[in-house]
Amino acid sequence: MLIREALRALGRTWRPLYGFALVVTALTTLVGGGIAAAGFLVSWGTFEDVRRSAEANVADEDPIAAYIDGRMETLQAVGAVVTVLLLIVASVVLAVLHTAHAVAVDHALKDGQGSLGVGELWARTRPHVGAALRVQWRTWLRVGGTAFAGFVLWVAVEAGAVPGVERTLVGETATMQYRIVGWGLPIAIAGLGLLVYFRLSLATPALVSENSSPKAAVRRSWALTRSAQWQTYGIGLLLTATVVLVFFLLRYAAEPVAHPLGLAML
Numbered sequence: 500m501l502i503r504e505a506l507r508a509l510g511r512t513w514r515p516l517y518g519f520a521l522v523v524t525a526l527t528t529l530v531g532g533g534i535a536a537a538g539f540l541v542s543w544g545t546f547e548d549v550r551r552s553a554e555a556n557v558a559d560e561d562p563i564a565a566y567i568d569g570r571m572e573t574l575q576a577v578g579a580v581v582t583v584l585l586l587i588v589a590s591v592v593l594a595v596l597h598t599a600h601a602v603a604v605d606h607a608l609k610d611g612q613g614s615l616g617v618g619e620l621w622a623r624t625r626p627h628v629g630a631a632l633r634v635q636w637r638t639w640l641r642v643g644g645t646a647f648a649g650f651v652l653w654v655a656v657e658a659g660a661v662p663g664v665e666r667t668l669v670g671e672t673a674t675m676q677y678r679i680v681g682w683g684l685p686i687a688i689a690g691l692g693l694l695v696y697f698r699l700s701l702a703t704p705a706l707v708s709e710n711s712s713p714k715a716a717v718r719r720s721w722a723l724t725r726s727a728q729w730q731t732y733g734i735g736l737l738l739t740a741t742v743v744l745v746f747f748l749l750r751y752a753a754e755p756v757a758h759p760l761g762l763a764m765l
Contacts, residue, residue, distance in 0.1 A: 502734065505604070512603040518617040519599050519624075527592050531585060538581040545573045590639075594632040594703075599624045601707040631703050633713040638699045642692045649688030656681035697735035698724040 509516065539546065549571065602623045606615050655661050656677070664680045667673040673681075701720035705711060711719065724731045 502738075508604045508607040509600070511607040512615050512620075515615050515617045515620045516599065516603050519620050520596065522617065523592060523595060523599075527588065530588055534581055534584045534588070538577050542574055542577040549574065590635055591628075591632060594635045595624065595628055597635070597703040598627045598631040598707060601704040602627070604704065605708045627707055630706055630713050630716075634702045634706055634716055637713060637717050638696065638702060641699065642696045645695050646689045646692035649685040649690075649692075652688065653681065653685035656685075693735065693739075694728070694732050697731045698728065700731075700735070 599620055602620060603615065606623070652661075656664055657666055659666055661680060664676045665674060666681065667677055699717055699720045701723050702713075702716040705719040705723070706713065706716035709716070709719065
């Protein structure tokens with residue numbers, strides 16, 4: 500019922516949403532490509548030195564990474580900066596798209612069948628983008644903190660820092676304590692991060708429809724999903740599995756052109 504109503508609401512405004520998403524995708528491609536290109540330009544001299552060294556190593560039948568110590572650090576530093584910038588772009592794009600969808604659904608529910616163009620959609624979305632970005636940061640800090648707790652437990656077990664749990668390399672001989680505490684429990688804790696994300700997924704709609712602050716919107720989303728936590732988790736997992744399935748199907752369908760495109764890029 501909930502998914503059907505959501506799809507029905509989105510169906511009323513799919514044209515401006517997809518038009519808006521197309522514009523955002525084009526801009527994101529330009530900005531992301533520009534950041535990557537700038538990273539290559541900044542480190543082009545070092546990149547060429549590393550490439551020549553790698554080719555010489557291969558010709559001399561040495562390991563490909565031999566004799567290039569001291570230059571990879573520069574490439575890694577530039578790569579780290581590029582990665583951070585791309586993550587910032589991704590967070591802004593997510594905030595914009597989430598806000599646009601919330602605005603479109605709010606329009607469909609409150610204004611009925613009235614037309615909504617791409618320009619008007621952006622005009623209604625723009626005032627909320629800054630607050631939506633702060634909502635994203637608040638959400639991901641909570642999700643990341645939950646998932647990080649599972650990672651810390653896994654690292655502690657692998658380091659032998661958990662009393663009574665002995666790390667074993669062969670799966671068939673691993674003790675039950677190691678399987679439960681070393682693998683099962685970290686995965687379960689990390690899985691709670693998904694539950695936290697799904698429970699906070701209504702923060703942006705609450706921000707738009709109620710015109711609240713980012714902090715109040717996050718609290719509102721948590722309160723709205725309190726009485727249906729596992730239903731929320733189930734719907735979130737179902738939608739996630741659907742997106743993953745569609746992604747793999749599209750990737751499989753695109754395989755015939757992947758190789759020619761890769762050769763063209765080279």
